[in-house]
Amino acid sequence: xxxxxQSPRHKVTETGTPVTLRCHQTENHRYMYWYxxxxxxxLRLIHYSYGxxxxxxxxxxxxxxxxxxxTEDFLLTLESATSSQTxxxxxxxxxxxxxxxxxxxxxxxxxxxxxx
Amino acid sequence: xxxxxxxxxxxxxxxxPVHLPCNHSTISGTDYIHWYRQLPSQGPEYVIxxxxxxxxxxxxxxxxxxxxxxxxxxxxxxxLRDAAVYYCILRDWEAAGNKLTFGGGTRVLVKP
Numbered sequence: 181x182x183x184x185x186q187s188p189r190h191k192v193t194e195t196g197t198p199v200t201l202r203c204h205q206t207e208n209h210r211y212m213y214w215y216x217x218x219x220x221x222x223l224r225l226i227h228y229s230y231g232x233x234x235x236x237x238x239x240x241x242x243x244x245x246x247x248x249x250x251t252e253d254f255l256l257t258l259e260s261a262t263s264s265q266t267x268x269x270x271x272x273x274x275x276x277x278x279x280x281x282x283x284x285x286x287x288x289x290x291x292x293x294x295x296x
Numbered sequence: 297x298x299x300x301x302x303x304x305x306x307x308x309x310x311x312x313p314v315h316l317p318c319n320h321s322t323i324s325g326t327d328y329i330h331w332y333r334q335l336p337s338q339g340p341e342y343v344i345x346x347x348x349x350x351x352x353x354x355x356x357x358x359x360x361x362x363x364x365x366x367x368x369x370x371x372x373x374x375x376l377r378d379a380a381v382y383y384c385i386l387r388d389w390e391a392a393g394n395k396l397t398f399g400g401g402t403r404v405l406v407k408p
Contacts, residue, residue, distance in 0.1 A: 211393065211394055213395070215398075220400075221400065222383060222398030222399050222400055222401055223340065223396075223398040224398070225395060225396075225397070228393050228395060230392070230393060236392070236393060238395070239397075270339045270340070272339070272340075274394050283328065283330070283342075283345055283387075283394075284342040284345075285332075285340075285342065285394075285396060286342070287339030287340050287341065288339055289338065289339055290337075290338070290339055
């Protein structure tokens with residue numbers, strides 16, 4: 181399995197507080213992604229990164245920001261959490277080289293965030 | 297992104313084959329067909345992908361229609377561990393970001 185960890189794994193917070201989720205990889209993959217998954221739905225892309233300090237928006241980016249200061253870490257920040265951001269957040273990585281790594285995304289175990 | 301259509305759910309008996317259909321009538325020439333699955337309480341995992349030809353790997357087989365407007369994921373002998381949500385996804389290899397767009401998927405129930 182690809183070495184992808186997410187922290188924290190569970191978090192409960194209150195509306196209006198800032199929250200930062202961390203994704204850490206040991207695979208030296210170029211691409212990193214943040215998705216959210218809500219009950220009964222597939223995953224939706226929030227933001228992604230195609231290199232250190234290079235990021236772009238996904239389909240549900242409002243209310244979220246990201247940063248990637250080194251290859252291994254991709255941070256997702258909710259500047260002021262709202263109840264609508266209660267969700268399970270998944271990080272994923274993918275390589276750029278040819279072969280399977282280019283096509284495949286590897287997913288972390290997820291972070292369950294509850295905003296009260 | 298081109299969309300896919302999958303049945304909401306399917307049932308299978310253990311040790312029998314499972315055929316999961318996916319329709320993608322608006323597929324473009326630069327779209328790869330990817331399959332991922334998500335086991336309960338886990339992140340998705342890659343299953344298989346293809347472009348035009350049928351593909352086999354240790355997990356499954358992918359049969360792609362000649363006109364590429366549909367495909368079928370085949371699990372040759374379902375086990376209880378194969379109970380998951382299976383996502384059929386089109387990925388445009390020319391698009392920036394190597395992004396995946398997930399739909400609702402097919403929930404597979406495997407009965408012992």
